[in-house]
Amino acid sequence: MDRQPRQEQPLLTETRESALWGYEEIFDAFPLQPQPQQTEAWNDTDGAVFGSHITNYDASPPAPAVSESKRGSVPALLWDVLKWWQIEIFACLASVAAIVAQAVVMLRFNGRPQESWPSTTLTLNGLIAILATLCRGSLMVPVASVLAQSKWTRFDSRSRRAHKLAEWELLDEASRGSLGSLQVLWKFKGVLHVSCIGAVITIASLALSTFSQQVVSLQSILVPATDGDTLNKTASVPWTDSPNVRVWSAGEFGSMSTVVKLAIIEGIMAPDVASLPLSCPTGNCTWPDFTTVGACGRCVNITEDVRFTQSTLSETYTLPNGLWVGRNPVATTAANETLGFSANITQTTRLFDPVRSPNPKYERALALAEFAMLGFENLRWQGGPPVAFECGIWLCLQARRVSVTAGQQTDKVIESWTKVDVRIGTPFIDMPSPPFVGHEDMYFWATREPSVSLESFIQPMLNGNITLSGTPPSPVFSSDYIQALSANLGDPSQWIGRLAESTTNGLRQMGPYKNTTLAYDGEAHVVQVIVVARWHWLAYPAVLVLLTVIYLVFEITRTTTSNTRPWKADPLVPLYAYLDLDRNVLSAARDGLNKPSGLSAELGDLAVRLDVGYDHGVRFSGRIAVDGEVAQGRS
Structure with missing residues (x-):
């Protein structure tokens, strides 16, 4: 069958005096609803008056379709809304789904180890970033459309107000990005305008990804090791329930263990005492508070009890217990000054006096050493009056708290106890629990025999003196232990604390008397990185989505109740007014104004060109496409 030759149909009106819309021919072909004549002036928002508008017809898009939709049922109205706004509604639902997905993912992995994340390609942060990007991309679809639609509803004829065309351009620019949104906020500053909401959302959405990234946080915590019971049991700490037979060497009764001896000597001589090494294979271990027998010590300043006497041949400072320090003031060749350290104290001294002393009380059966010291700081007589202290060290029950964190060990006494029953072998009694803990068959003792042995070892080391003689005077120490004491004469509290701690270390290394377990078992821990959800950071994108x-x-x-359609950013709608076309084409195009993308369907195949002339201004003109081929435009 032969095809008919293609007929070119003219699109341009041959005789048209109008340089713009050519309403006269359009109105002849498409009669509109008659409107009453209006003679009143329209005012814009700034108060400028436009010329009187006098016409018998309204050149706005055809109103019958609006009236029909309004007269229709609710389902029909909803269907009409869905047809026009389906993309925006689906995009809005997608942004909500992205926020919900972020919350579900964080809820699923909150508090779980980082290794529980199943993917080795995509990280948790990567997934959150993808969801945040999807959220923002979906969010901007309805915001941009609503901003674009704002220009139609603002210039709606039903408002009976005119606005400057600059506002049309401003709202159109706002739908394209943040710069236009900033211009809208500046234009309507101080005015409550609905377009400002869209502008705020557009600008605020720039920070949406940043806030979403802050939802995920990683935190390092310690968790029990899961490599088996053997590993956990190796986390142990030494303790003892009694300084009893274990204090003695296996070879000979009455001979103290060298472990305890070395511990006491270290406490007297060393400038620092290290904590007892703990077994912790992972470098992070915890133990419950445990109880052990140890040593406690304290020094009390008794300088106020020093008495000074002077004669022709001597100057002497004396304590009530008889300890003294003095010199010969008339010596011409050498000074002769003596500083005393003595354990020969009486039962009425300040440290152990149950009436005068504020210190913890204990039975004298627990004492390992009680002594006084009297002398001058820096070993200089001319430095002022001497200082005097009473010190003691005794057996006590200790509640201790130990831990190892990142290889750093902490071992401290949280409370000590000295109450014993001397009638049945000095067991510790009436300990509060907590912090003192133990098993039902566990007893803590401070028997007299090891106490006497410890006292006989410590006491002689703390008895002696220092003599200053010669010119210039130089000190002569009666023993190395007295030399160590003299270095701490100004404040012996730290020194007595080191001696007590070191003695405790020696006793703990001997192990329990009745139990075979030489160490108090704890629990080894490993560092684990977990996922932590910071929910407050999710509030920002959630508020933006809700606002959208x-x-x-x-x-x-607002659009449904206006005299416009949801044309939004359709570029063909404003171009429709400038198309110099045949009236039949305009008839079909006019019907397209009432359908989503209707103008695109009716005019999309037109080939047009932009005509610029002094007689008709700027307009598009062209010819219809026939059989898929575009006819030549008119020159």
Whole structure:
């Protein structure tokens, strides 16, 4: 069958005096609803008056379709809304789904180890970033459409107000990005305008990805090791329930263990005492508070009890217990000064006096050493009066707290106890629990025999003196232990603390008397990185999404009740007014104004060109496409 030759159909009106819309021919072909004549002036927002508008017809898009939709049922109205706004509604739902997905992912992995994340390609942060990007991309679809639609509803003829065309351009630019949104906020500053909501959302959405990234946080915590019971049991700490037979060497009764001896000597001589090494294979271990027998010590300043006497041949400072320090003031060749350290103290001294002393009380059966010291700081007589202290060290029950964190060991006494029953072998009694803990068959003792042995070893080391003689005077120490004491004469509290701690270390290394377990078992821990959800950072994108939903619903409602359609950013709608076309084509195009993308369907195949002339200004003209081929435009 032969095809008919293609007929070119003219699109341009041959005789048209109008340089713009050519309403006269259009109105002849498409009669509109008659409108009453209006003679009143229209005012814009700034108060400028436009010329009187006098016409018998309204050149706005055809109103019958609006009236039909309004007269229809609610389902029909909803269907009409869905047809126009389906992309925006689906995009809004996608942004909500992205926020919900972020919350579900964080809820699923919150508090779980980082290794529980199943993917080795995509990280948790990567997934959150993808969801945040999807959220923002979906969010901007309805916001941009609503901003674009704002220019139509603002210039709606039903408002009976005119606005400057600059506002049309401003709202159109706002739908394209943040710069236009900033211009809208500046234009409507101080004015409550609905377009400002869209502008705020557009600008605020720039920070949405940043806030979403802050939702995920990683935190290092310690968790029990899971490599088996053997590993956990190796986390142990030494303790003892009694300084009893274990204090003695296996070879000979009455001979103290060298472990305890070395511990006491270290406490007297060393400038620092290290904590007892703990077994912790992972470098992070914890133990419950445990109880052990140890040593406690304290020094009390008794300088106020020093008495000074002077004669022709001597100057002497004396304590009530008889300890003294003095010199010969008339010596011409050498000074002769003596500083005393003595254990020969009486039962009425300040440290152990149950009436005068504020210190913890204990039975004298627990004492390992009680002594006084009297002398001058820096071993200089001319430095002022001497200082005097009473010190003691005794057996006590200790509640201790130990831990190892990142290889750093902590071992401290949280409370000590000295109450014993001397009638049945000095067991510790009436300990509060907590912090003192133990098993039902566990007893803590401080028997007299090891106490006497410890006292006989410590006491002689703390008895002696220092003599200053010669010119210039130089000190002569009666023993190395006295030399160590003299270095701490100014404040012996730290020194007595080191001696007590070191003695405790020696006793703990001997192990328990009745139990075979030489160490108090603890629990080894390993460092584990877990996922922590910081929910407050998710509030920002959630608020933006909620605000967008409200903004979209508001604009849908406003457009439905206006005399416009949801043309949004359709570029063919404003071009429609400038198309110099045949009236039949305009008839079909006019019907397309009432359908989503209707103008694109009716005019999309037109080939047009932009004509610029002094007689008709700027306009598009062209010819219809026939059989898929575009006819030549008119020159």
